[in-house]
Amino acid sequence: xxxxxxxxxRAERVAGVRARVDDALRDGDGDALxxxxxxxxxxxxxxxxxxxxxxxxxARELAGRGVAWQAPQVSGARAVWxxxxxxxxxxxxxxxxxxxxxxQLP
Numbered sequence: 001x002x003x004x005x006x007x008x009x010r011a012e013r014v015a016g017v018r019a020r021v022d023d024a025l026r027d028g029d030g031d032a033l034x035x036x037x038x039x040x041x042x043x044x045x046x047x048x049x050x051x052x053x054x055x056x057x058x059a060r061e062l063a064g065r066g067v068a069w070q071a072p073q074v075s076g077a078r079a080v081w082x083x084x085x086x087x088x089x090x091x092x093x094x095x096x097x098x099x100x101x102x103x104q105l106p
Contacts (some may be wrong), residue, residue, distance in 0.1 A: 030060030
C-alpha cells in the first residue's frame with residue numbers, strides 16, 4: 001500500500017501552478033489567474049460560494065486590483081497569499097496543475 005504524500009511532496013507537485021498564480025498576481029493578469037481555475041473550482045467569499053464564470057470573474061477582479069503580493073505561505077497543496085498592504089488575502093488549494101478552490105478573506 002502506498003504511503004500518503006507528505007506536505008513537502010504535495011507542495012512540490014503544485015509548485016508549477018503556484019508559480020503561475022504568483023506570476024498572474026505580480027503582473028495583475030486577471031485572465032491568467034482565472035485561467036488557472038479548474039472548471040469546477042469553487043470561490044468562497046464573504047457573500048457566498050461561487051463557481052464557473054462567477055468564480056473566474058472574481059479571480060480577474062482580485063488580480064486586477066494592483067496589489068503588491070507577498071510570497072505565499074505554503075502548506076502542502078495549499079497556499080496563502082497576502083497583499084502587502086494587509087487588505088487582501090486568499091487561500092487556494094491546487095491539484096493537477098490547477099486551482100481547485102479559493103477562499104477569499106474579507
